[in-house]
Amino acid sequence: MALLRRTNPLGIGVILLVVALWQLLAVVGPFADFSSLPSPTEVVTGFRELVETDSLVQPVLHTIGVALTATAIGVVSGGVFGLLLGLWTGFRFFTGSSFDVLRTIPVVSIMPVLLLVLGAEMRTEVIVGAIASTWPMLVNTTDGVRAVHPRLGEVGRMFRFSRMKSVLRLTLPAIVPSLLVGVRLAAVTALIATIIAEMIIVPSGIGWSLITAQNSLQIGQEWALVVVCGWLGWIFNIGLTTVVNRLQPGQAR
Template sequence: MSALASVGRRVNWPGIAVIAAVIVIWQIGATVGPLADMSSVPSVTETVKGFGDLWAANELIPPVLYTLGVALLSAAIGIVAGGLIGTLLGLFAPFRLFTQSSFDVLRTIPITAIMPVLLLLLGAEARTEIIAASVASTWPMLVNTADGIRSIHPRLDEVGRMFGFSRLKRVFKLTIPAAMPSLLVGGRLAAVTSLIAVIIAEMIIAPEGIGWALLTAQQALQSGQMWALVVVCGWLGWLFSLGLTALVNRLQPGGVK
């Protein structure tokens, strides 16, 4: 009974209640409400049927696995690249002086504007998707890492000097752990950005994954299947954020084990 009580306390019942209310409103609105005359907005039951049709035709799991694999790889590349560059920007004023303006200009270019260029240069291949999504996911990690490191109080570095830590040891033992909350936010944003970029790239660059399945369902006027895939995209984004949060909580000092 204690285990069940513990699980019950961890469940976000108000959040579940909101989701249930949204589902009920969606179903009523799409059947007898203001959305009933819109053929592009299916009811909840039609969306569930769309799930079943995709599953029966084996058109759900393969696209999800493809998109998930590309997004995870792209997010990992973006997090590592953004973390390294952001750390350099936060630690070294000369590097920040000469490069920050260039990074600020580059990160304002929409990734959708870069995708046709990459498609022309590299072709409709998986590597083109990975490069596009990696670039998109680099920027949130870079910005949050640089800001997190620069916001650390200088006295923390003085503490490391008092203990005789080398510069590298101060970075890994003091600076990065102190900036971990900002790194976590950047990593979560990078992961979700990677997923979004991959889905868009699948519509523009390579006919694979959830993005292509969405486009195919739209062109075939299969609104139930299309909205089912939209729900899957939401689930994947939530799982990305949840998984990364759990990973960082386990790795950072004082995190939940």
């Protein structure tokens, strides 16, 4: 019932209208002669072919597994360095600029380097996703710590908390919303980086299935995989948004 209450009929109607318009234009419209733009019915056929040949489940599970592993690594590393940058002025003074430079480097540009150094292995794919997911977690954690009200420090001093105890009992609870938003962004970023890494580095997962469908001119299957990528991103976003909303202070359980 809760899911039905959150359903947006107007949004669903817009999606159905777009699909119907796509079908019309692909069959009798200006895109009818475009061999690289199949109709929705051809995409459904491609999806069915992927399911019937067992070419969908394993790549999807591989991509999800790598993305979740990379997210876990990125959340831990980004959270730790974000806390250090936010809490200790000295650490931020000596390393802040370095982090700012590193996080502006597109992860795609370092994939060939990682391929040469580590080889076409699953660990390379995980490292790519972890690097990509570290930065949103780091930025959100750092900003959350620096936005904590100074009076929390006064409370810690009044109760004679040690620095560590003050961080654990006062700072961390105060930055929970920022941490949860960082986790959400890190997970989606890791998924995107994982799919790209599968296209360039590791011949597996949804990314490699897309390349295979493209090379074999299976346009319907290729677009079906594109839709699957969109579904995965949507599921990641909806799931993490639900978790964030439930874990944030003041939200209904």
